[in-house]
Amino acid sequence: MGAKKGGKQEDAVEDMPHVPLKAILLADSFNTNFRPITLERPKVLLPLVNTPMIDYTLAWLESAEVDEVFIFCCSHSKQIIDYLDKSKWVNQPNFSVTTIESYNCIGAGDALRLIYERNVINGDFILISGDTVSNMVLKQALDEHKERRQKDKNAVMTMVIKQSKPSQITRQTRLGTVELFMAIDPATKQLLYYKAKSDNQGNLTLDKAFLAENPSISLHNDKQDCYIDICSEEVLSLFTDNFDYQHLRHFVKGLLGDDVMGYKIFTHEIHSDYAARIDNFRSYGSISKDIIQRWTYPFVPDVQFSMSNSANLERHGIYMASEISLSYSSKIGRFTYIGKGSSIGGGTVISNSVIGEGCKIGSNVLIDGCYIWNNVTIENGCELKHAILCDGVVMKSESVLEPGVVLSFNVVVGQGFEVPAYSKVSLLPQPVKQDSDEELEYADNNSGIIPVTNTLENGNSSSELEPSDVGIGGRGFIWSISEVGHEEWRHSVAPIPESKLIELTQTVFDNLEINIQDDNVFPIADEQESGNESDDENRDEDQIFEKEIEATFLRGVQENVKEDHIILEVNSLRLSYNMALENCASALFYSMLKLALDTPHNSPANLVDNTNDVISRWGKLLKPYIQSIDDEIEVILKFEEMCLENGSEFAPVFVLILHLLYDKDIIQEEAIHKWADEKEGADESDKVFVKQSEVFIQWLNEASEEED
C-alpha cells in the first residue's frame, strides 16, 4: 500500500501533493430490516440483480477515484472478509481495500469511534454504507466541500441529497423511508434543519433565528437523503466526543442543534445522477428495478463491473445470461433478469423479476415482481407475486406466494401451500424476545446455528424434523409479524394495496382536520395559552425541586448523614433543576420547619422548642446558600408563606421563630429591616406578620442604637 501511495504522489507532484482520498464503508446496516435473511448472511452480500450490494458500492467508489477504502465489518464479518478476499477488489492498482473488524459495535457511532482510534483517516473522507448504489460524479461535490472547508473550518460535512417526493398518503418515499423535512439556505446550501421522523404533528417547528441570518430559506419535503457523506476528519473526533451519537443521522441532528461549536453541514443536490441506499425490502425492490431500467448505468447487469457474470440486454429490458434453457412456450416479460444456468419450463410467465443463477423453474409457473436468488427450485404450477426467495429455496408444486412474502435460505414450501401475504419464513425460529429496539443484526452473530431458545415453538422440532409452518413436506418457521405491526406493507417489496391507500387517504384527511382545529387561528390566543403552559411548567419544576430537597434533607436526618454530604446532594439538585441559591435556602428552610412541625408537639411553645432543636442541629446547612441579604429575605418570605397557609401552627409563634433565626445568626438584622421595609406598601392582609414583629424590630433598632 505504501509503495502504491508513493507512486501516486510522484505522478501528481507537479501541482500539489496528491492526498489519497479515503472512504469508510460500513458493511453493517445496524438494523434488522432484512431479517430473517440477515441472520444467515450479512446484508451487504445479499444479491441485488445477481450482484452483491457491496460490489455496487465498491465499484462506485473506485470510479469516483477513491484511493483507499476501509471496510468496517461487524456482523458476519468473516463472511464479508472471505468474500472480499476472493473478489477482484483486493488486488487492484490504485485502489486499496482494508477491512476493519469488530464484534461489539452496536451502531455506526461505535464503528466510527473505533476507526478514529485506529487513526487511519487524515483529511477528508467519504462515509458510505455498503448497501448504497450510486453512479454520481463525486468530483464536484468534493471540490465544493474542499472549497468551503478552506473558507470555513467549521464546514465539516457535505450530505448528498436527491429529489424524491414522498407520497402524501403513505408519507414515505418509493424507497420505503419515512418522509424527510429539511431546511436549506438556498444561497449557501447549508443544512439548517433535518427531520426524518414520522409523527402526527401538524406543524413543523423552525427556529426563527434562521431567518435572522438568512433573508430566505427553503423548506423541503421533496428530497431524499442518499446517505453519501463527504466528511472532514473532525467528524470522527466529534463522534468520539459525543458517545450518544449512534446512528449517523443522530450526528446530523446533534450538530444542527448545537450552536456552541458552530459546525456546519452542507448539502449537495444531484440531479441526473443516481444515488440510493437500500434500507428495507421496499427499497430493495425499487432499486432493483432502477438497475434493470438502467438508471444506475454503468452499474447495470450487462456491464461487467464486478465478478459476477454479465448478461446480455435484449429487447424490452430483458437481460439473459449464458447457459439458460428456456422452454419454447415460456413467456419472459419486460424488465426481467435471468441468471446463468437457469432453466424455465413451458407455459411459465415471468415479468418484472430477477432470477438468479442455477434456478430450476417448472412449467405453468406465474412469476411477477419477484426477486429469486440462486439455485432456487420452483415446481410446476406455482404462483409467485412480489416475493423474495433466497438461495436454495424450494417451492413444491402448486404452492402460492401472496405479495410481500420473504423466504429465507433453504426454506421449502409444501405442496399446494399458500403462504400468506407479508410472511417471513426462515429455517431459523424467530428470536424470542427483542430486548430493545436497538436489537440488531449482529445479535445472533454466530450465523447459521439455531439458538436453542425456542425449540418449543413447534412441539417436536428440536430434532432435524421439519418445522412445518409452511405445509406438508415444507420446512421453515413463519415469523410472526412484529407487534408494532400492521405496517408490514410499508417496507415490503409488494406494491401498496389500493384498499390501504384509500384507508390512509381518509386518515390523512381526518388528521388534517384535527390539526386545523387544534391549531388555534388566533395567533394571540395561541401565545397566551402556551405562555400559561410554560408558567405551569415552571411552577411544577419548583414544586418538584422542593420535594426533592425535602426528601434529601429528611433522609439526611434519619440516617444522620454528614452536613457536607447533604450540601453536596443539594448542590447537585440545584444544578440539575437549574435553581438559584435562594431557592435552595428557602427549600431547605421549609424542610426544616416541616420536620419541626412533624415532630410531635402539644403546644406552640413546644413547637418553638422543636424548631430550636432542628435549627441548632441542621442550621449549618443553610450557610452555603445564604450569601446575601436577598437570600435571607427569601427565607423570611418563605417562612411567612408557610405561616400564611391555612391553620398553620407557626402563625402564632412567628416572632419567636424569627428571633430564634436571628439568634442563630441565620438571619441578620439588616434582612429583617429590609423585609419590613418591603412590606411597607403591601396590603393590610400581607402585613400581619410585620405587625406581629413590630416589637421585635423595635427592639432590634434599640439594640443597635445602644451599640452605637
Next chain:
Amino acid sequence: MDFQVVVLAGGTSKKLAPLVSKDVPKSLLPVANRPVLSYVLDLLEQTNIKDLIVVVEGEDTDGLVENWISEAYVDRLHVQVAAVGEEVGTAGALRAIAHHLTASDILVVSGDLVCDISPGAVAAAHRRHDAVVTALFCAAPISGPPESGSSSGKDKTKKPVRHNIVGLDLTQQFLLYIAAGNEVEKDIKVQKSILRAVGKMEIHADLMDAHLYAFKRSVLQQVLNQKQSFRSLKQDVLPYLVKTQLRSEILLNGAHAEENGNEKDGYNTDKVMLSQLLANASTPSFHEVYALGPNGFPPAERKTHKCCVYIARKTKYCARLRSIQAYSDINRDVIGDASHLSGCSFSVHNNVIHPSAVLGSKTTVGPQCMLGEGSQMGDKCSVKRSVIGRHCRIGSNVKVVNSVIMNHVTIGDGCSIQGSIISSNVQLQERAVLKDCQIGAGFVVTAGSEYKGESLARK
C-alpha cells in the same frame, strides 16, 4: 372590471404623533406637498378604477377627507367616503361597510401606501388563479441612502423581526405561510400538510406586505361574519385563509354568507365541489393536484382554496407611511429616487420650485428639494434634500437639511433645521436650532432655543 375598491384611509394614527391631529388625519399628511392619500387615488385612477369607497376611521375626520377628495378629484373619480368607528381594525371596517360591497372581487388598499405597482397586476393575478385572496408583496424597502447615518443602521438590526415571514411555493405565486415577524415568539410553525402538498417551500423574511389585497367578496364576507373576533385583515383574516387553504371551510358560492357562528354543521350540507371553482383555472396548481388525490384515487371530498401573492419587481417603489421614520423616508424618496411618483416635473437642477415661490439673494436650493406654492425665502438660505410646503415664510440665513416643512410655516432668521419634520402653522423664532425633531401643528419654537431628537406639540 368587476372589482370594487376599498381604500382604508385610517384615522389619526398614534404612531405618527405629533404630526397628525384631528385637523390633519393621517391620510391627509402631505408627502411632497400633497396628501398621502392622493398617491393611492392617483394610482387607482391610472389603472382606470374610478369607483371607490374610502373608509375613514373616526367620525370627526371623515368630513375633512371627503371635502378634500371632492375638491381634488371632482370629475375624476367617483368616491364614496364612509366613516367607521375608531379601533375597529381593518376587518371591522370592512364589516361595517359590508352593505356597500356588491362586486364579485374586492380590492382593499391601505390609504397610506405610496407605490408605483399597478393594482391591475394584482387583480389580474387574482383572477388568473381564481384565488380567494391575493396579496401584494414587495422587497423590503431599503430605508434611504446609506449615508443617512444611525437610523439605517438601526433598521438593519431590526429587520428580521419587523418584516413578515412569508412562505411561498417555487413559482412564487402561492402563499403558503404567513406570520408577522414581531408576532413569532421563537419558532416558525409550518403546517406539514401544506409542505407535503407542495414539496418545497421558500420562506422569506425580506418581503413586505404592501397591504393591498384582492379578496373574493363572498369569501371575505363569510369569514368576517363567521369569525366575529377577527379584527385585522393582515393578522387574522389572511393567516386564517392561508392556514385553511387545503381544508377549506368556506363556501365558495356564499349562499350561507349571512349565517353566523363557527359550528360546522351549518354548512356541511351545502358543500361545493372544488372542480367548479377550478373549471376556469389555467394550469393545475398543487391545490388541484391535492384536491384530486394522487393516482386518481377519488378522495373524500376535499375542498381547497387558493391564496396567491403578487411579488412586485425589485425596481418598483413601495412604502407605507406607518411611522415618523417612514414619513421622512418617503418624502425623501418621492423627491429623490422615486421622483416619478411625485407627479411634478423636475428642473435641470433636479428640484421643484414652484414659479410663485420667491427666493432671496444668495439663497440656494439644492437638488432633490421641493419648494411649494407662494413660499418665500430670505437671503443666504440653503436648502438641501428637503420639502418645503406652501406659503411658508422663511427668513434669512436659514439652513434646511433633510427635513420636511409643511404649509404656512414661519421660520425666523438664522434658524437651522436638520432631519426634522415641521407641521403646518408652526412658528420658529430667530436662531432656533432643531435636529431630528418633530414639531406638531401650530407650535411656537422660541427664539434661540435648541432641540435635539425631540417631539414637540402644542398642549
